[in-house]
Amino acid sequence: MLFRPVPKLKRGAEVAVIAPAGPFDKASFDKGLERLAERYQPQFTPGIFSSHRYLAGDDARRLAELRAAFAQPAVFCARGGYGVHRLLPSLELSELKPQALIGFSDITALHAVYGLAGFRSLHAPVLTQLGKQAPEIVERLFRLLESNAPAEPLKGQGAIGHGTAEGPLLGGNLSVLTRLIGTPFMPRLDGCVLLLEDVGERPYRLDRMFMHLKLSGVLERVKGFALGELTGCEEKGANYGPLDVLSELIAPLGKPCVFGLPIGHGEVNEPVVLGARVRLDTATRTLESLEGLTE
């Protein structure tokens, strides 16, 4: 499958800020907004501050906000959490326009829809995380939006298996992605390099989620694995970690895997382009991007 680049974003352009998933901390939002406003003109409605249980307002509000954002050249998501799955049945692929989608975690489900519509999108810090990222990360994110240069090559902490793998980068958050299995919204992972990261999931849960991917048959057609952060996934008092569990499941598949990439819920969340071709190399432990986000 080929994923089309989206139009370049101009400095000073109007960009949408939306909260399609969970409610967020106002201070973190303001801090991220400040960064964003140094480069673009962020637009949002007061409804973004809505909070209903674990959702940033009801489904109708979040859906209307998302739909309105389709008209903008870029859509920054305020936070992940949970909530995109609830909007999916109401979305039509034909509604989506070529634009830059920016976010991660629960936004993985929205990236999936953009991918199914044939667009590349930007797996990168959400707005509430943006203020906590180093200035270089923010600058790299902006550069990806404004030029067609590929993302910086990223170095992992280690590798499983041997060799290289090349294909479009797909995936994102393991919990969120696997909650799309067997639905019309599951990305077609054939030939891809599969990105996986997660937060706050105990090792047995990571095992169960990875097994779900395996049992669904999609891993047979995946070319390799790019593992990001597994933040707070340690089992208290255990003599094994989340990576031990995933390694043992990945190794028998005989596909190259680079782990410990600085992507996800850790202190550093490097922007990478979903749908762009990447090259994984276990010898150098690198994830090299071959394509950028924009035309």
Next chain:
Amino acid sequence: MLFRPVPKLKRGAEVAVIAPAGPFDKASFDKGLERLAERYQPQFTPGIFSSHRYLAGDDARRLAELRAAFAQPAVFCARGGYGVHRLLPSLELSELKPQALIGFSDITALHAVYGLAGFRSLHAPVLTQLGKQAPEIVERLFRLLESNAPAEPLKGQGAIGHGTAEGPLLGGNLSVLTRLIGTPFMPRLDGCVLLLEDVGERPYRLDRMFMHLKLSGVLERVKGFALGELTGCEEKGANYGPLDVLSELIAPLGKPCVFGLPIGHGEVNEPVVLGARVRLDTATRTLESLEGLTE
């Protein structure tokens, strides 16, 4: 789909005890075993006490133990936890013989396989839970194994929607069941009354799991919902509970639902027959069983 009854179990028969999922507490096991030994001759191998991380021994051990148990007229599972999913790719439906399978929670995944092979099975306390159940529950469990009488009618705490629904009872643990979606091991839920219970899952997770079922399209063909216990699924400090969340997702489906049934991880875990026809009635808040487990 029709689910065949299995042969009756005789008092004093040899029965298998296996641990296909998580490791367990020896004292709880011994207590349950004592109860079981009052009626049957429980057989197990010392390997059942194996423990590797969150598993009762490695996959090969648990698989061999399960396979050996196929020769017995009944298989009691020691505990749920997690681990059955890891064995599924190695199982062939043709290996399964008509026999009584007893368990719940992670054993939901094994019930799914027995159901796909066309057999009814017994959603009931695992061995480590058996010693903590009231004697009447244990007696009812044994009676289901030894006669073809249906399970006792169960009363729920409330209902959603109006009306009755009749069909085979399928499902079990929500977390475990939804980790089969999009795999060859997912039960065919067409025309069924769907049993759901869970433990230790925060409300947003229950929401995400229920949405997963919905997005996969299977709920359209479900006739009604039988909700068991949602043990320890409360969100700390929240002014809403797990049932509020599930109710709001179930109500718009316009299908009868009885909730608060004494099935699952609570103090009372009433045995019910998966694959047996049941009748759900919102007026009386009852789950009435129309068929038993055995021939």
